[in-house]
Amino acid sequence: MFSDFDFDVIARTWPYLFKEGMTFTLTLTAMSTLFGILLGTTIALMRLSGIMILEKVGTAYVNLVRSLPLVLVIFWFYFLLPYIGQWLMGTERPMTVGAFMSALITFSLFEAAYFAEIMRAGIQAVPKGQVAAAQALGMRYPQVMGYVVLPQAFRAMTPLLLTQTIVLFQDTSLVYVLSITDFLGAASKVAQRDGRLVEMYIFAALVYFIISFAASYLVKKLQRRMAVA
Structure with missing residues (x-):
């Protein structure tokens, strides 16, 4: 199989x-990481708010999204989002969303469920005595969260957030099923054009492995340094 391996195509x-x-x-x-963390933090605060309706909505969202295959969610948003936009905007034709925007919304909403659980664990790990002390100083709930709880939660959960980002990086290859030119999609186009499937798919796998392995190594080093601190 490797006797006529063509390095020139790479x-x-x-x-x-x-x-x-x-x-x-x-x-x-x-971009999906940024929006996913923002939405995930909001969902985590909803689940910890003590308000029953917010807790139930946040819990239902997390459980629903984590129970669905990502590729199915990608198809849903890619094909249904234009019609949802048409219904919301009241236009005669489906709204033009675009492949990138559709993928960005899909991954942001999907990953938010996982980031929410990470942030919820980080918030719960902050000692309650610090929250009580902040409240004793006259801070309101938004101030306690913004100045005391969330900074510590983000710091403690940074390795886990970065690890989930690595998973997200790998999952973005699923947009290939929509014929979007991501890295895997570009490799597939070259493979089909030049008839070099073995070379291009091995090269794509190697690139994903190197980037993911290097990022995981850096996250582990960061985690060890934070543990010592």
Whole structure:
């Protein structure tokens, strides 16, 4: 199988793979992480708010999203989001969303459920004595969360948040099923065009492995340094 392995196809196409494909993948990963953490933190606060309706809504969201396959959610949003936009906007035709925006909304909403559980654990790990002390100083609930609880929770949960981001980076390859030119999609196009499936898919797997392994190694080093601190 490897007797006629063509390294030249990789040398000729790697600028396209990284400029077009990897740029899309990293952009989608970074933006989905940002919005996912923001929404996930909001959901975590809802679940810990002590208000029954907010707790139930937050819990239902987390349980629902974590029970669905990601690829199914990607298909749902890609094909249904234009019609949802049409219904909300009252237009005659389905709203134009675009592949990138559809993928960004999908991954942000999906990953928010996982980030919410991470943040909920971080918030609950903050000693209750600190919350009581802040309240004794006259701080209101938003001030206690913003100045006392959330900074400590983010610091404690940073390794887990980064680990989930690595998982998100790997999961972005699923947009390939929508024919979006992410890194895997770009590799697949080259493979189909040049008839070099083995070379391109091995190269794509190797790139994903190197990036994920390096990121995981850095997260472990960060976790050890934070543990010592």
